[in-house]
Amino acid sequence: MNNSEWIERGEQVLIHTYRRFPAAMVRGEGCRLWDENGKEYLDFLSGIAVCVLGHCQPEVTRAIRNQAGELVHVSNLFYTRPQIELAELLVRNSFADRVFFANSGAEANEAAIKLARIYSAPGKYEIISLLGSFHGRTLAAVAATGQPHFHRGFEPMPEGFINAEFGDLQALEALISPQTCAILCEPIQGESGVRPLSQDYLQGIRALCDRHGLLLIFDEVQTGLGRTGTLFAHEQLGVTPDIMTLAKALGSGLPLSAMLTTEKIAAAFTPGTHAATFGGNPVSCAAGVVVLRQLLAPGFLEAVRDTGAYFMAELQGLAEKFPQFASGARGRGLLLGLTLTEKGIAHGAEIVNRMFERGLIINFTGNQVLRFVPPLIVTRNDIDTLIRELEAVFAELA
Known part of the structure; x- marks a missing residue:
């Protein structure tokens, strides 16, 4: 069965307390998920700050x-x-x-x-x-x-x-x-x-x-x-x-x-x-x-701080590059948000959906911020991919 078939079945039996992405996830590994159609996603939501060691950590x-x-x-x-x-x-x-x-x-x-x-x-x-x-x-x-x-x-x-x-x-x-x-x-x-x-x-x-x-x-x-x-x-x-x-x-x-x-x-x-x-x-x-x-393993939390500092700097740079959409970044470690301007807020849900179409999972929270809570094992290469795709989405909207 594919995504559409599972979604149709779910719509018949589940109470509508969530706005769900149009995908049925079937597998996860590290910072990545795969849906019923075989599409791969880079996950910067991690089950809403849950899968800190990544999906299906051995x-x-x-x-x-x-x-x-x-x-x-x-x-x-x-x-x-x-x-x-x-x-x-x-x-x-x-x-x-x-x-x-x-x-x-x-x-x-x-x-x-x-x-x-x-x-x-x-x-x-x-x-x-x-x-x-x-x-x-x-x-x-x-x-x-x-x-x-x-x-x-x-x-x-x-x-x-x-x-x-x-x-x-x-x-x-x-x-x-x-x-x-x-x-x-x-x-x-x-x-x-x-x-x-x-x-x-x-x-x-x-x-x-x-x-x-x-x-x-x-x-x-x-x-x-x-x-x-x-x-x-x-x-x-x-x-x-x-x-x-x-x-x-x-x-x-x-x-x-x-x-x-x-x-x-x-x-x-x-x-x-x-x-x-x-x-x-x-x-x-x-x-x-x-x-x-x-x-608590030696070096783990230090790596989180280092990766978080790199991510924060990249988000800040993105805000400076697209001031019409974003005003800055805030947070600590790997709980980070890109604060949106009035124009960015108007496109908040659309940005999330466009990123999802590109195979990246983020969310829009508080009606003002793009929130990023990836697994704590996220790499700089993963962050670079996210920033590159977010730049592309901002460029499209601009």
Whole structure:
């Protein structure tokens, strides 16, 4: 069967919650995908910042196969070797003492929200997040998300979530009340247009939390696990959270997320207060162990930083060459965005579609930025190919 036949079948049975590319993908290897028609694509989206080691990385694949042949699921009424090994790696290489496993970024953020509330004093339940933020699709995570269009049609939103103006520390402090228990933010807002929070701003938020007795929650679902050139983005900023959430890259494509925190805060969760039937599944955790070990291998994260710096410079050069379409580049490591001008924004979706026709996968996010989140193994040659094709598309539009 070809792409068209599979698409036609999918259109008959799938709920239309996605705007899908007109392709049915059948195979992946490294930074490349192939569709049902045999067409090859260079993937600068990596499953939306998921496949950090590339598609079907051999060691990850081997770990999945081996674990699936031994034990797939037993529930969290038992201990399993892969879950413990992964938790040990996360604790050993972070600020945290304890880990809770779930299946998605939204679930990890739900766990963080519940933990912040149950840990805090009675009556302290409000969580302040930032305008432009994105924290997931479950109802509490949507309520915390500072983008009103995600709320439409699902009102009334759960109580206890307030959005502060992005970058304005005084405005944020003015929202703190006796009911506030935590501040939740992403070190870089990915879905609203790759918007980094400055070091001064994040340090200011940390100081506010300390002064008012609040918990600081970092949503590192997209920024964590090597994406920005360090294991966690906050390591570059000199700010340590009280709670951190991870997902996307953690399972290398299998459903897996984690909430990390300190011994003191974790003690507020006792048996029965929270759970996830499939959280910390042995097969997913076996993949996660390989991911962590690869990311922590000597030179890996340094290579991400070097490649990211090269990519950033190339994007900046592209913006200078086509100022009618792009105004500059922003981001860290290999979470990068090309910011578009008003004219570029008008062509945002078209640029993505033209690149797809040329065999390159990118996306347009926040209605302002072309976002690039390739596998962390992406090469300079791959980047050169992307820049060359993007130049060609801009030239056509010009």
